[in-house]
Amino acid sequence: MVANQETIECAGQCQALTLSIQGCSVTAYYYILPVAACQLVLGVQWLETLGSIETDYKQLSMTFKVNGISRTFRGLGRAVVGALTNKEINGLQGTYFFLQMVQSNLSDQPKTHPPDMGSLLAEFAHIFAPPSNLPPRRSHDHYIPLQPHAKP
Incomplete structure (x- = not known):
């Protein structure tokens, strides 16, 4: 169980x-957890080994003593935070990163597609089509709790 009381399946543990x-x-x-937003979480079990900790949220720092x-x-x-260009995204190939989609105001969106966009949409229609099957298996599955006796 993590800080927000959610249960996350642990894939393993690295001891000491x-x-x-x-x-x-x-x-x-x-614990090896499927947390995409960060590389490492130092939990309360580690924090309690430090004793007193001085935290400055304005400077984003924490000061503590280790062996005096x-x-x-x-x-x-x-x-x-800003949007990446296609060139910047292509430069990230082979890099692991976390993306978050944020909806912008609809008034900012163009009303029609640029002329060359129509040909791209037609050429790659199979990519933009609704999915017809389940995605491939991944190294970990996300659990979706269902209500008992729920119907589709």
């Missing part, structure tokens, strides 16, 4: 694994 995070060695037990030595982790900061 030591990682270097911002120059600080962190040894902990890690003061350490500070700094957050990534607030990045400006």
Whole structure:
């Protein structure tokens, strides 16, 4: 069970694994979870080993002591979010990343397709057609809880 009380299936565990995070060695037990938004989650089990922690949410930092030595982790900061161009997306091939779709105002959308877009839509109609079968199996499946005796 994770912080929001949701149950996530664990694919495995790394016991007493030591990682270097911002120059600080962190040894902990890690659970392998399907969390796409981050590379690592240091849970409350690790945080409680630190004792007192000073957290500055304005500076996005946390300061704590390890073996009497003061350490500070700094957050990534607030990045400006914007749409990528096709060229930028192509440059990410082979890179793992997390995308989030955000609906924009419909008034910002063009009313018609540009002339060359129509030929592309026609040429690749099979890609834009409604799916006719289930997607291929993945390394992990997402569980969708159903109501008892529910009908389709």
